[in-house]
């Protein structure tokens with residue numbers, strides 16, 4: 001369930017449920033321990049470094065693989081891969097281990113189908129491998145999946161965990177008991193219940209790491225969020241502060257952005273960590289470079305490193321990512337200072353964190369879709385006077401810098417350095433390469449490759465080779481430079497012919513490879529430049545990229561909603577929307593896509609530009625959403641000016657049919673699923689909506705929103 005849905009749920013539930021008999025005292029100020037010595041851990045010894053290990057949720061949620069075997073297999077794999085030796089010690093179970101209800105005596109009941117040997121047995125198994133055992137509950141009435149929550153049962157539940165040998169508790173915060181504390185703020189209620197839970201853990205006499213999820217439900221601004229950060233370290237050792245991670249780059253950026261909420265990084269430290277959520281590596285939705293970036297950035301931010309995938313399926317490259325001792329050493333650094341952003345630019349950040357031995361960990365993080373050379377300096381990242389030694393923690397290359405810290409970073413990539421404040425005699429100079437962008441479709445255009453020697457020693461016999469896609473012409477292939485002095489840069493120019501790009505979005509890469517000699521050592525370095533083009537389509541029909549309509553006899557090709565469901569061609573035709581038909585709504589006539597059922601017939605809006613013409617006071621659309629959101633349409637006129645409007649449609653079946661000012665234009669009474677038509681007693685509609693345009697001007701092109709929930713079937717000026 002998404003954080004937003006959980007927030008909505010919380011709002012719905014805080015009013016409805018009343019537990020009158022429970023009287024819970026507030027926390028006396030004197031009982032509030034100092035930072036790093038939480039209620040459950042008076043000695044302050046738990047999690048002096050961020051926890052590492054495994055939690056099943058991101059990889060498995062409550063699917064059929066969530067059972068005892070997943071955890072015994074995971075424990076076995078951790079040992080087999082040697083991950084335990086690297087610090088991956090916790091094997092943690094998330095939601096869905098328990099039954100929906102407590103027993104007659106009020107005890108939690110284990111789901112015996114998933115965990116036939118029970119939790120004590122599983123704990124013993126995990127402990128026998130030298131690992132630690134974690135579990136999950138919720139401080140509210142129910143867990144996020146609706147099973148029995150811990151509220152009102154904290155001590156009994158803690159005693160139960162202790163009897164199983166539990167070493168770590170993640171206490172979530174769905175179904176919050178706000179109604180039981182009239183007049184108290186969200187933060188005050190959370191403080192009361194998390195304090196009770198922490199005290200219950202203390203009372204067991206067993207050291208149990210306590211992970212508190214409360215702030216994730218008020219992330220990341222407002223008084224409740226900042227208030228919670230004040231008491232969280234007094235009750236537990238770490239806290240989820242933000243969104244649920246999912247296996248996509250957008251999610252990594254979302255949680256990364258939340259982790260860098262101003263002021264938040266300073267709350268991380270030994271015994272009290274900000275938890276950016278699980279690592280997605282292995283789950284298949286991202287490239288290895290993207291997983292590497294999540295790993296590096298999480299380590300830079302001193303986040304827990306909790307794997308959440310089938311460890312037996314990790315590729316050798318992925319095992320190498322999570323086994324990188326140098327990156328783990330940054331995460332686990334004893335000083336425990338969370339890295340923070342010290343420099344930002346278009347699509348990139350530079351993060352820095354001081355380390356216990358005086359070194360500084362610097363991550364050049366390219367968040368964007370184009371390669372770029374990111375450059376910072378010793379002063380910005382908190383180093384004293386140069387020269388420095390840079391160790392690239394992934395390639396392991398060691399170089400010397402006279403002050404500039406720069407590297408060309410691939411799209412969605414990171415370059416992570418451990419930098420020490422001294423020169424390494426014999427280390428090669430740090431060199432960075434930058435490539436300028438060619439112009440597509442304009443014949444031969446100059447592309448400059450600049451090689452900067454950021455070290456303390458010159459480089460010689462430099463050869464720069466530039467390559468690109470097969471249909472690009474690059475002249476000459478290689479350029480040479482005799483010497484680049486230390487602290488200087490030299491540029492060479494190539495003639496690059498880029499053919500006119502096809503309609504739509506395209507991304508192409510130029511690659512430079514520089515080889516050179518520094519003293520007696522031969523060295524090399526590469527760089528990329530990404531050319532992203534967004535070329536207008538001649539018509540909306542040419543931009544179609546999704547199959548929204550299928551024939552009832554052949555439903556499988558359809559995928560309007562990302563789950564393989566689609567509109568029924570028969571039901572649409574019955575409502576007047578047959579291929580090529582004119583559909584009129586509000587006096588506006590549209591041409592319904594003339595595509596055959598089962599072929600591409602609509603546009604998932606992700607910023608495409610469509611050539612159009614026409615005049616009027618509004619631009620009218622037929623569309624629907626597999627989601628609920630709006631986006632900006634940009635209309636460009638023949639005189640070069642432009643205007644914008646906000647477009648949104650209701651969800652195709654399931655929301656307010658007038659959302660965002662839209663109206664149902666075509667109503668059908670059922671839909672198709674991959675296995676055939678399905679009538680759920682719900683209407684599946686296509687909607688009419690419009691945005692204002694400048695009357696008297698002639699439209700040249702329309703740029704659709706970058707909002708992939710929005711699907712467009714037809715557009716016309718009226």
Ligand code: GLA
Pocket residue numbers: 001006057094095143144145172213216244
């Ligand atoms: C919430 C949490 C997740 C996971 C699920 C389980 O969404 O944020 O990490 O624990 O609940 O239901």
